Amino acid sequence: MPAKSKAQQKAAGAALAAKRGDAPESALKGASKSMEQSMSERQLEDLAATPRKGKPEHADDRKS
Known part of the structure; x- marks a missing residue:
């Protein structure tokens, strides 16, 4: 499922880093x-x- 916006893509990258332990969850x-x-x-x-x-x-x- 591709991201619909730049903000969604950036948020997913931050969450992925935290899930992998590269960034703190806090x-x-x-x-x-x-x-x-x-x-x-x-x-x-x-x-x-x-x-x-x-x-x-x-x-x-x-939504229209």
């Missing part, structure tokens, strides 16, 4: 904190590996 906030707890390492890898080029900074949450 440094996580917001979405990255919940991602780290609820997603597997493989799911986080998929989101974090999404290229940022052409992605909006934040996804549009409004």
